Amino acid sequence: MCGIIGCVGHEGETTDVLVEGLSTLEYRGYDSAGVALGNGDLEVVKQSGKIDDLRDTVAAAGPEGHLGIGHTRWSTHGPPTDENAHPHVDCTGEVAVVHNGIIENYQTLRDELREAGHTFRSDTDTEVVPHLIEAALSAGAEPEAAVREAVSRLDGSFAVAAVIAGCDAIFAARNDSPLVLGIGDERDGVGQYYLASDVPAFREHTDRVVYLEDGQFVRVSASGWAVTDLAGEPAAPAVDTVEWDPEETGKAGYDHFMEKEINEQPRALRQCLSERVDELGGEVNVGDLAYLNPRGVQFVACGTSYHAALYGAQLFRLAGVPAQAFLASEYASAPPPIGDELVIGVTQSGETADTLSALREARSRGARTLAVTNVVGSTVARECDDAFYIKAGPEIGVAATKTFASQLASLNLLSIGMAPSKDDREAIASLRDLPADVQQVLDDSAAEEIAEAYLDSDAYFFIGRGLQYPVALEGALKMKEITYKHAEGFAAGELKHGPLALVTERTPVFAMVTGDDEQARKTIGNVKEVEARDAPVVAVTDGQSDVERYADHVLSIPESSPRTAAVLANVQLQLAAYHTAAKLGRPIDKPRNLAKSVTVE
């Protein structure tokens, strides 16, 4: 899990381009960072700590060059130390490499290189790469051939970029980790080009990109770029134009990206639903997916996306289609039988390694696969048979918020589109009301006062039933991620089967009670159970039932349908977690030990 960047053609400002690029990749990891600049010689500056620290160091050291590579790290092999920070160099200091992913055969390679006399300075898997390149160079290979030879020895997942002293090009290769080529200004045979794990890293400079494929190799220098396969055969990749606005990564007057992203949910939902919902016609538009008619659905996902998947599976079941949600990491190790099922992978980034391998497992056994993702051109979108985009726009806060809401809205569209049922008209009307209903929650929420009231609690519990059960899990995950407080979500009916033992007067219980049906009445019964144990109760309710009588606090949502009530209740829980974390002074956008998209298994 890491972010990499490279650039050529920015003589005199290479360091700035690299460091600015890295700061937009910080969501991929931020425990150490570094750059290598090429200008005849190589100059490497790297250290543990955040990118702001690196910025200060390079400002003092002042390395400059006509090309360079950079890296921001999230530790997998070895702790975050200066030595373990990338770029890594060979014995001579003439080769520097940055890497994202995991090299599975690094121990074998390391032993072999050590035996040949190479000295290793770090604990990382990455360091084998510069030494392999050094070995090939000293055996007489040209720079490009040396990098190709080194890459051909690697097993595992990687996006690597290498620079070599005295060579005017950057070499890079990709296998199972994201890598994008950016094509900037080209004038008189001299151009500005970029390599990065993700588009925002160079979006300030260009909107023209090539999404590299697994097994591709790229050489970029100021005189041009060339993509080949590992054997050296030229590839003819498509040049895409990205639409995202670089300024969208600004905080727009909010204190945190997470706060901005919570507040822009109405806009994100409008984008998701636009042109896909036809209320007067009583239909949704999901394109050709409407004709898939799956006999059954298996969802695979991780983290927040898994909670969306649990919700999506319920929607399909409500429409009469057998459906289950699986944790992607478990699915890959112990897959269920697959017959005619459609396998749907839900991943915000489209690069989540666990989800990708679960989908590969499903595909290898003949299943049709569908990606539900936010990132156009991401690995999952390219590997699956079909992709459905949630259109939430870039999300920078590590804790997913607006993308969860847009995932839920997208899963509604997919379930209505693929599995029509008699309740569709009501569902479609409630989806059209959803952006405004979310705005109402944002305008009138009492979550900040509740956060204040329960700031020094021992733990936070969340209970819900039916479509509110995934919301209970998600509410707890959000609370854990950004407040570092203990939090758990439970199916409301499960409380009495064990977790009730944890409930005390110092553990507030958030209960989602919407509508006034049998489900709501049963959950109110569970509320009474915790109330009897003196736990404070925060009811998240649309006011249809009498749960307010048993609650210490109320978080109100507008009346809507059961499916949209889940989205609305979740907004209240996002706000409760956000305000709790803000009052505790946590680093909300970059919680400890976490990274935005997890590209390792």
Added chain:
Amino acid sequence: MSIQTAVVLAAGEGTRLRPLTRNRPKPMLPAANRPILEHVLDALVDTGVEELVLVVGYERDRVQNYFGPSYRDRPITYVRQDKQLGTGHALFEARDAVDGPMLVVNGDTLIDPTIVGDVADRFAEGDVAATLAVLDGPDPQDYGVVDVEAGVVTDLVEKPDADDYRLINAGVYAFEESIFETIEATPRERGELGLTDALDGLIADRRVGAVETDGTWVDATYPWDLVELTREVLADGVPTVPERERGVWVAESARVHETATVQRPAVVGPDSEVGPGAVVGPDVALGRNVTVGANATVTTAVLDDDTRIGPGSTLVDAVTGQHVRVGAGSVVPGGPAEVRVGNEILEGRPLGALLADRVRAVGNVTFAPGTLVGPNARLATGVHASGYVPEDAEVRR
């Protein structure tokens, strides 16, 4: 144009437009299908402004989450004015976000690029430290009025008693960066500081230039003025939405049933739906995601985002806030009417009904001319509403 930066004052609520301002400031109220502020930003960008500074305060979330970090690729810096202590104080809050000369405009008054360009050109003549636009405006007693001699302001009076002034201050300015020192040196009255107070000294020194302009300038004083704002915008055309036929703009993502009629001038915003047999227009703006049900009629009206009009309803001279729901068979028969605003009684106003954000009229509700309904009020089936219905009220037959 040489001025790169514009400061837009968008922190005030606009109390006379209550109850429409319950959840957002006046700059975010609609002129046709988009907020007034968006038209203001268009005027600035169209005249070459590269950096936008928005001073926000009252319900600032709504401004920030609508525009985000940039508008038409021009970066936006948001500056908070936590207490609304006057326009001079608001501008002063932006001092760290501005380098060099700047344009300053109000975010809640509809303007076009002509006014902005006229001010910038006059300022560029270089003989003054500040420039403001003046125009032959309506109701001078409601605004600041200006005397001008040879392109230089000689007198500026806020809300004069006498009506012997002709020119009003359009609230579009250009300043040198030194305006911040001038503001800082101006004494406050009861903690408040108007921008024009800070100009008194400069005017006495004959250092404020004036340019008389005939650009578009429309201010909404009362809620029903939003209809006039819409008419003004539609007369100039709607740049963000394709013109389906002359005077009829329909967003690509909108759906208008083949048996529905849209009469010019009218605009149908993104994702809106107009059902079979419905009639929309003339002089109508539907915002985003608005639904007009089958056989409903909407004439001379502004229906803001997410509003839903049930089948068979009739709305004439109506203004709605956001997410208003009017059930089937409801009737707003139209003005003119006597309207009560605060302690004032205003006669002969063109208002059928004003429904603030999230009003819900369940069905078969009729509205006496001039009815004002506060936010979140719920009117049960068959109610006849009149006068003023307060916020959160539940009205049954």
